[in-house]
Amino acid sequence: MEVTDVIDVNNLKAFVIDNTFNSIDYDKILHECIFLCNPGKLLPPLKTSSAVDSDGAPLKSNRALFLTEAYRDPEISDIVNISKKLASKELFESFSERDYLYKTYININEISTLLSYYEKEDFYRPHSDHATFTMLTWIYQEPKAFKGGDLILNYKDRIECKNNRSLIFPSFIRHEVTPVEMEEEKLNQKLGRFTISQFFHINPNHR
Numbered sequence: 001m002e003v004t005d006v007i008d009v010n011n012l013k014a015f016v017i018d019n020t021f022n023s024i025d026y027d028k029i030l031h032e033c034i035f036l037c038n039p040g041k042l043l044p045p046l047k048t049s050s051a052v053d054s055d056g057a058p059l060k061s062n063r064a065l066f067l068t069e070a071y072r073d074p075e076i077s078d079i080v081n082i083s084k085k086l087a088s089k090e091l092f093e094s095f096s097e098r099d100y101l102y103k104t105y106i107n108i109n110e111i112s113t114l115l116s117y118y119e120k121e122d123f124y125r126p127h128s129d130h131a132t133f134t135m136l137t138w139i140y141q142e143p144k145a146f147k148g149g150d151l152i153l154n155y156k157d158r159i160e161c162k163n164n165r166s167l168i169f170p171s172f173i174r175h176e177v178t179p180v181e182m183e184e185e186k187l188n189q190k191l192g193r194f195t196i197s198q199f200f201h202i203n204p205n206h207r
Helices: 025-035 078-086 091-096 098-109
Strands: 002-011 012-018 061-068 109-119 123-126 133-139 152-153 157-161 165-170 175-177 194-199
Touching: 002 157, 025 078, 025 109, 025 133, 025 194, 078 109, 078 194, 091 098, 152 165
Parallel strands: none
Antiparallel strands: 002 012, 012 165, 061 109, 109 194, 123 175, 133 165, 133 194, 152 157, 152 175
């Protein structure tokens, strides 16, 4: 994994990482993504998020599942286990050399992991997350069968959705997902955009 871009957002930093997972871990994660995309597993937006507009309408169109809640023992999930190991203290310490805010990682005591799946016309309107840091990692089957699904940070900075790419940023920064475009014949074949979202929390009630 390597940091390939650093985005300045009002004097805060967001970090783009490419080649997030090695080939062995990537294959394990993709396999689990495809399995969880089977009918009856991923849930509609209102079941997995409180992200709604002022009228109560969901801000997103996709399917998702909090893996840290779905598994009795989240450690059996390759997605949870491998992703958690990647977001290490050492990684955040390297970020803190560019942005002091990342030093607060030492206070993180809870990580939740969400798997999302986007197909034709799925999107996520501008929102912020209820966490301290957010790490997003994009996975999809090759060759790429869709367009769009890019991440817009702070209404202006576009990060292209690339396979095995991650983005780490302070969770309060507004971000959105552009609509995914897919041809009809490629729908319902698990060929869309998977996102692994890790939310890093400072929970005062955590023991």
